[in-house]
Amino acid sequence: MAWCGWVQRRYLVSFLSFLGLCLSFGLRSALSVTFTDVVKTNGTEGSHSDALNSTCPAEDNFTLPWSTDEVGWVFTAYGIGYIITQLPGGVLAAALPAHRVFCAATVISFALFATIPTMMKIDWRLVVVIRLLQGLSEGVQIPAQQGIWKEWAPEHEKNKLSLVALSGAYCGPAIAMLLTGFVNCHLGWEWIFYIYSIAGGIWGILWVLIVFKSPYKALHRLGQxxxxxxxxxxxxxxxxxxxxxxxxxxxxxxxxIPFKAILTSFPVWAVFVAGTTRSWVLLLVTNYFSQYLENVYNPNIIEVGYLSSLPFFVTTATVCLGAMIADTCLKRRVVSRTVARKLFNCVGFGVEASILCLVGFMTWYFPSKVAAVTLIGISCGASGFAASGYQANPLDLARDYASILMGISKLGGIGGMIMPKVVGALTSKGDAFGWACVFWVTAGLEMAGVVFYAIFASGKQQSWSNYRDxxxxxxxxxxxxxxxxxxxxxxxxxxxxxxxxxxxxxxxxxxxxxxxxxxxxxxxxxxxxxxxxxxxx
Structure with missing residues (x-):
């Protein structure tokens, strides 16, 4: 297309991938913030509802008296679906054009998201079904992204292009939390579902028009x-x-596909363990940070959206910064690829785990809203550098099977099935000590993952990585x-x-x-x- 000739096509692919993940991951946070507003569990309606109606012009007395278990099932259903399609999604992206798999999964999720307001008014079980289907759909997105960059990323840019695209997964929740708080307050809680669904449809059209399977399918569309x-x-x-x-x-x-070699490879297991601990932390911040703020500090809905978004904006910036630093170090051969992956991963996640442990003590002994948001923002920012570790690793180990390896690593999202039950059990009283325990458990799991990755990770291409001899x-x-x-x-x-x-x-x-x-x-x-x-x- 002549109109985009001034922008190199691989950068457009990266930007549209970023935008697709930004919108898609934003759906989770939009639902989480909306639940904070609409769903009142265990008699929490009082003070928060009054604060909301006193500050928002679009007063809406609609509430859903769902129990904590019912809300937990809504989040758990998504986690179950997300896990089920990780490995099949990786295989699918290896067998079919990855760009089509990514587009179909994303558009389907947006279409399902538009039905949630209606389902919420009918029965919570229908919302569980929709969230399960959304999880099944979105589970193939990240593996498909690895398949896209197998084709579109030159060797010296694969870290930068893939991680800039994946940073949309961090930017999306930040934008969603800000936007959802504003929209719910000024337009009503249902509008955020329709806004995101329309935006997803527009994104799908742009993707189909601009993105091809590989640059070799569109050589005549590339600049000289x-x-x-x-x-x-x-x-x-x-x-x-x-x-x-x-x-x-x-x-x-x-x-x-050499599944036996893949499943017996310690570097692959290192990526899996890192992905498992990362999924736990990301789901905690995405789904429960707004609830933590409400239980411990009781802000209004606009404050919830604003404060909850800050950690994700910081993470987005550090993911992109870390990608550029890592590419520069590798291009100049400052360190080996193995050392680079271990260094970025272990420093990023190690700092995050240490700060989360500190947040637990602070929450229990001397709660401070400003300090909590600041510390969690710093911890999430540190974790952004780890993306240049485990998330870029599949392309190092086996470029042909990068989508499959990423699918295996995302199987660690099984924490999404367990976390709602763990958080629900620890915070059943809604007190500060319960949330402190949540942060301590999270920090311990993440630090264990840091040690495992430091021992077994590798940046070398594996001997089984080429599917053809x-x-x-x-x-x-x-x-x-x-x-x-x-x-x-x-x-x-x-x-x-x-x-x-x-x-x-x-x-x-x-x-x-x-x-x-x-x-x-x-x-x-x-x-x-x-x-x-x-x-x-």
């Missing part, structure tokens, strides 16, 4: 500089030249050579004398952009040595 970049990127890595052929035979790619690649190149020779006729093709295809007579529309590297490989395979390892550091 970006086209040369991706062509050079292909030539530098012979193994990576051919992984995109899996689109021609997706079933073969799925059969070739040299013989399979040669078979593919021979097959394609024969096809072109049969279809076109004699001559030379792209510098490949043995193919007998004329550069002038070949039909350009017939040659798939993703298969051209195989032609190049067919003519040069004797001059180049295939290697299983592409580790740069």
């Amino acid at each position: 500089k970006e086209r040369e970049l991706f062509e050079e990127e292909r030539r530098k890595k012979h193994a990576d030249l051919f992984t995109s052929v899996q689109s021609a035979a997706p079933q073969e790619a799925v059969r070739a 040299a013989r399979e690649l040669e078979d593919d190149s021979a097959r394609l050579s024969a096809r072109y020779q049969h279809s076109v006729g004699g001559g030379r093709a792209y510098g490949a004398p043995n193919l007998g295809v004329s550069r002038r007579t070949i039909d350009e529309s017939y040659v798939d952009d993703e298969e051209r590297p195989l032609l190049w490989y067919a003519s040069n395979r004797e001059e180049h040595e295939f290697t299983d390892s592409m580790t740069l550091y």
Whole structure:
């Protein structure tokens, strides 16, 4: 598209990925803040409701007298659905175009979100069903993102592009908390559901128009500089030249996945453990920070939205900053890739765990709203640097299976099923000590994850990471050579004398952009040595 020629396409893909995750993850926080306003459990309606009606022009006396267990099931249902589709989502993103998987999952979630206000008025069980379906849909998003960046990220930019996109998962809750507090106060609690659903529909249209499976599917749409970049990127890595052929035979790619090697790899388990502890902390801050503020400090709905959003804005900034610092260190070879991943992950999560432990003591002994928000903001900011550790790690270990590895790591979101019960049990009285225990448990789990990652993590590409070996690649190149020779006729093709295809007579529309590297490989395979390892550091 000529209108976006001044912006390199991979940056547009990163921005739209950021926006999609920003909106999608915002749905969770929007629902959480709305529940703080509308759902009154265990007789909590009094003071908070009065504070709300005294400050908001759009007074709405609608309340839902749901029990703590019923509210817990709403959040638990989402966690169950989210876990179920993590690994299948990774496999799906490896077998099908990842950009389509991501788009479909995101748009479906927005459509379901629009039905929640109606379901809330009918029965809480219907809300549980909708949240379960949303979890099933959104569970494939992060694994699909890894599949997208397998195609769209040059080696020296994969950390930056993927993490800028994933930072939308942190920015989304911040924007949602601010927006939800304002919308609920001035327009009414139902409007936030419709605003997000409409925004999601617009995003889906933009994604379909702009994003393709890979840059090699849209070479004519790229600028000259970006086209040369991706062509050079292909030539530098012979193994990576051919992984995109899996689109021609997706079933073969799925059969070739070495699940045994993946599941017995300690570096993969290190990513899983880090993802597990991260999911626990993120769900705590996303779903329960507003409830913590209400129980301990009793602010009004606008204050809840404002205060709850601050940690996420800080995290968004540090995720992007950490990605740029990590890419710079790796590009200049300041540290090895393994050291970089361990350093960013352990420092980020280690600092966060220490501060959360301090917040627990502060909540119990000397509660301070300003101090609590400040400390949690700092802890979340520190955790943003850890994204350059475990979240970027799957692309290091196995670029072809990055979506599957991320799906495995997100299985750690099983904490989303357990957390509502744990938090509900510890905070059943709504007192400060119960919330202090929540922070202590969280800090302990996160610190255990830091130790495990420090011991077992790796930044090296694993020996099982290529789903095709040299013989399979040669078979593919021979097959394609024969096809072109049969279809076109004699001559030379792209510098490949043995193919007998004329550069002038070949039909350009017939040659798939993703298969051209195989032609190049067919003519040069004797001059180049295939290697299983592409580790740069």
